[in-house]
Amino acid sequence: MRPSTIASVLALTGAAIAQSNYPNQSAPFNLQFISDDDESLNGTYIGACHTGAAIESLCTLGSSNRNNYYLNYTMYPSENVGLLTWNLVGNGFVASSPMNIFYSIGTDVAQLLLQPSSNGLHVTFDDNNKMAISNSIDDTVTPPKYITPAELLYRWHVCLTNYLGYNYNTLTWVLGNDKPQNPSCKKVDVLRTFV
Numbered sequence: 001m002r003p004s005t006i007a008s009v010l011a012l013t014g015a016a017i018a019q020s021n022y023p024n025q026s027a028p029f030n031l032q033f034i035s036d037d038d039e040s041l042n043g044t045y046i047g048a049c050h051t052g053a054a055i056e057s058l059c060t061l062g063s064s065n066r067n068n069y070y071l072n073y074t075m076y077p078s079e080n081v082g083l084l085t086w087n088l089v090g091n092g093f094v095a096s097s098p099m100n101i102f103y104s105i106g107t108d109v110a111q112l113l114l115q116p117s118s119n120g121l122h123v124t125f126d127d128n129n130k131m132a133i134s135n136s137i138d139d140t141v142t143p144p145k146y147i148t149p150a151e152l153l154y155r156w157h158v159c160l161t162n163y164l165g166y167n168y169n170t171l172t173w174v175l176g177n178d179k180p181q182n183p184s185c186k187k188v189d190v191l192r193t194f195v
């Protein structure tokens with residue numbers, strides 16, 4: 001979906017959110033980049049940055065501004081697995097916008113965008129409040145094998161990306177266990193702090 005206007009997004013969203021797939025919501029929290037790779041990013045707050053009509057990427061806000069995020073979940077499988085959401089506040093409406101992942105054929109750097117929707121990427125938080133994605137198949141061995149319990153992956157990077165002509169340093173997910181092909185990428189972790 002590449003919405004051209006906020007109205008078209010909200011027309012779709014109205015129906016989707018009425019039957020939300022993830023009705024339960026955590027307390028609000030802030031997110032920060034933690035990085036040994038880039039000291040200027042380390043500790044900065046993560047904000048939602050406009051990158052199209054009702055589309056935001058996740059970028060650095062610096063050290064004073066903060067945005068609130070939530071984990072939307074269902075009682076099953078767990079209240080610690082679900083969608084990272086942010087509220088898009090417009091003129092007379094609030095649209096819950098989950099983070100989703102967008103792949104492009106030419107790169108191993110996948111974009112993470114917030115958009116009004118009833119679905120998104122499943123994330124979790126570890127015991128140290130770091131955001132992760134759980135993985136249960138290891139294909140670095142032949143034949144691929146199941147990993148039990150599932151492992152947590154932290155392949156978050158901040159890279160200079162181009163989305164719809166906007167060049168921003170944004171939070172991304174790098175596919176595979178190798179270095180990203182995009183030379184601007186810095187390794188980061190994403191830390192949650194409840195408000």
Ligand SMILES: *[C@@H]1O[C@H](CO)[C@@H](O)[C@H](O)[C@H]1NC(C)=O
Nearest residue numbers: 017020021022023025072096
């Ligand atoms: C998240 O939970 C809130 C509160 O129940 C709800 O209003 C919102 O629609 C949910 N968002 C999604 C994407 O399910």
Ligand SMILES: *[C@@H]1O[C@H](CO)[C@@H](O)[C@H](O)[C@H]1NC(C)=O
Nearest residue numbers: 022023024025073074075079
């Ligand atoms: C989760 O959402 C359901 C449906 O809205 C509600 O009945 C239940 O009480 C919620 N549970 C928690 C822990 O918030």
Ligand SMILES: *[C@@H]1O[C@H](CO)[C@@H](O)[C@H](O)[C@H]1NC(C)=O
Nearest residue numbers: 034035036037038039042043
């Ligand atoms: C990043 O910040 C953390 C927590 O504030 C700190 O412990 C760590 O030393 C910092 N790392 C670098 C490379 O500055």
